[in-house]
Amino acid sequence: MCEARSACGSGEKLCHNRPMAVTEDLPPEAEPRRESVSPVPSPRRPAPPTLEEIAGRLQSRGGVRLRSLVLIRWIAVAGQAFTAGVVTWGLAFSYPVIPVAAAIALSAALNLGFELSQPGATRLNDRETAVFLGFDTLQLTFLLFFTGGISNPFSLLMLAPVAIAGSTLGVRSVVVLSALSTLCAGFVAVFHFPLPWDGPPPELPPIYMVAIWASLTLSIILIAVYTWRVAEEARQMGDALAAASAALAHEQRMASLGALAAAAAHELGSPLSTISLVAREMQREVEHDDPLKPDVELLVEQSERCRTILARLTVDPTIDVSEAYSVVSVPTLVEAAADPWDDGTVEIAYLQMQAAADAPDAPPVMVRGPEFLQGIGNLVHNATGFARQRVTVTTRWTRDWVEVEVADDGPGFPEMLLDELGSPFVSTRAGSHGHMGLGTFIAKTLLERTGAAVQFGNQPTPEGGGARVTVRWRNPVFRDT
Known part of the structure; x- marks a missing residue:
């Protein structure tokens, strides 16, 4: 079999005018290594850096x-x-x-x-x-x-x-x-x-x-x-804004990687289609007892595996920022933001519902941006750190507003801190185990950039309370508009 192809009209055919090497003459250690084709895992968006990691990157102030x-x-x-x-x-x-x-x-x-x-x-x-x-x-x-x-x-x-x-x-x-x-x-x-x-x-x-x-x-x-x-309050605010900027820069880099992945998948699609076509032609031309038949089958399997990977890169909205997914439904964005913090230790439940009888059936849509992903992600991360068993992320909407609520079944916010939550370095864990008290500040700052209003409070639960953070946007956009 030869690798040259002769054109006949618009089609392509394989030729057999050259003898082939026989793989049986090779020693065992020279045999081509064939690995079993494992299922392609779904790409998972990497978890954003923790606030402690971001703080470590900040230059220490001094003198x-x-x-x-x-x-x-x-x-x-x-x-x-x-x-x-x-x-x-x-x-x-x-x-x-x-x-x-x-x-x-x-x-x-x-x-x-x-x-x-x-x-x-x-x-x-x-x-x-x-x-x-x-x-x-x-x-x-x-x-x-x-x-x-x-x-x-x-x-x-x-x-x-x-x-x-x-x-x-x-x-x-x-x-x-x-x-x-x-x-x-x-x-x-x-x-x-x-x-x-x-x-x-x-x-x-x-x-x-x-x-x-x-x-x-x-x-x-x-x-x-x-x-x-x-001066200390000014320094703390500067450090907090630097940490928020670092978190936003990380999210923007992740968005750039998603765009690069989508562009690479688009560019590689054409040559991979040609490779797949040639591999299938080779598979049809190879005889059943031909020594190269296993290699050709492996080539077909691997080309299909590559096509599957590229397909996932272009259709997964959590890692793609191409034009088709620049505007996404709010529940989908919420799941994309919370997914990196779903490590299995705490159950994260997602709910979506209409908050009024005249609300549209389909949820509103929003431009996919790093501020939304990092802000909601920080709220979910904080909730999983205090929850006993469950964190509930609920998306509600009417014709006038859309709301995302992050609630947990933990001890809730201390009443004395409710008025100060959202300020830098305010946390029940600030100073312990490297916690800086910046999570709520970063989340509130980034979400307010998108036009949201953020409120902190507690909810009654059978266990005696739980934290609840509500993020609301006015004038939602629906696809039919």
Whole structure:
């Protein structure tokens, strides 16, 4: 048999004008290995990454750019030098000039050393930034010690390092710097040189000095707590949005893979049809006792197997984003979103029903998008983590709205958290076993991008409650419209 084909009209025929090799002469180890053809499993959409995996991909926040700290210190050095010059030569007040000038010069020298030895874009970590700001606190305390202590109007500058620390550093560094500033304020309140003055310095009542120290100490604590809290909420929101973006990017990559699979199946269809046609012609031409008959049959079986695989790639809406499946019924999209989390540990039941007598019989349709799949998938994932035995995903619709409800038979949401659910880092499991408290936030954020309204609540069950999340879209679209 030969592999060349001669055209006769529009048909193709196999020719037998060349002798063939005999497979019986081959040693046993050279025999072609034939594997049994196993049923082709249905393609399954891979499970999206967990939120812990997404968090591990996020860059850890930390520290401040060295250039920013150096610039702030240069401003402080310039202000200190200007004030010392005005007091010395402008007002002619008497105070220890040499120690003050030495402290200012030391701060300037360190700043110059940082600029020459480190690139300005260098980011200091949390500890290095705390040391940097701690030196500024001690340097200011040294200046106040020689210039009147907390009776000096410039003692308010002790709040500056604490404010910077609260807005950029972690809670431990903020606590340490706040404690250092408080101790320094107490030290210069008791031990200090007289306030530079024209003649004898004013004698302030002791109770007034205690009041100044108390107000300075309370201001340090208040500013530290306030700035840290506001900055921490901003950092948490940034991290949560980064995690949501990472989850959405993963879903978009999966959609791109589905499109690539559909395109590959379409492009491979024509050559595979030719291979299948030739294989069947070979099967008809080969004699029953021909040694190549098993090989030809295997070729036919494998070509059919390839056709089955390509057919599944083009008709499975859970992995295909071709034009035919760009608009899918909402129940189908819900099953596609929940399927990756159906690992058999908890039963996931799907229900669909009309919520009004005049509602269309067929369910509404929606554009298949990564926001929908990732958002509903996160809700189902959270429900399976708390459910005892069953998670029910119900799709309801009327002419005015379509609703997807994810309910479980678990303990339900704590009443104290119902108003805060959907905010970042709010969860009954946050901080335990790597849980970040981002599941509901990511789901709510992504689903709201599609125009949905998300509500969290509990439902009564015989076991004593269960969580229920309702997602509703206005103005549904039906195929007949």
